[in-house]
Amino acid sequence: xxxxxxxxxxxxxxxxxxxxxxxxxxxxxxxxxxxxxxxxxxxxxxxxxxxxxxxxxxxxxxxxxxxxxxxxxxxxxxxxxxxxxxxxxxxxxxxxxxxxxxxxxx
Numbered sequence: 001x002x003x004x005x006x007x008x009x010x011x012x013x014x015x016x017x018x019x020x021x022x023x024x025x026x027x028x029x030x031x032x033x034x035x036x037x038x039x040x041x042x043x044x045x046x047x048x049x050x051x052x053x054x055x056x057x058x059x060x061x062x063x064x065x066x067x068x069x070x071x072x073x074x075x076x077x078x079x080x081x082x083x084x085x086x087x088x089x090x091x092x093x094x095x096x097x098x099x100x101x102x103x104x105x106x
Contacts, residue, residue, distance in 0.1 A: 004042070040081040048078050055080075055090060063088065072097045 047058040055063040055078070063080070075092040082088050 038082050038084065040079060042077065042079045044077045050075070063090065065090070 041057075043058060049056045053065055053068060055065055057063065057080070071092065071094045073095050075094050077093045079091045079093075080088060081091070
């Protein structure tokens with residue numbers, strides 16, 4: 001959360017310096033209140049591990065994965081969040097697998 005806050009604040013300050021028009025600026029980030037925001041955790045490569053169909057987080061907690069399929073490449077980060085109903089979800093960032101298009105026929 002602090003990393004995201006720092007990134008958005010840097011972007012907002014960078015937009016002010018070159019005098020970007022107000023309608024195109026990224027506004028300054030604001031903290032959400034405790035009861036306004038749902039819990040969200042973001043982990044980078046060193047903060048999580050996938051093992052035996054379960055997600056191991058840096059805090060030592062295990063999360064079982066439902067509806068999981070092995071990604072083509074190892075994920076670079078994961079965001080774990082809880083929805084309004086109380087279910088926990090994980091969103092993985094995986095590098096894109098690019099394939100060369102077939103050569104055009106002559």
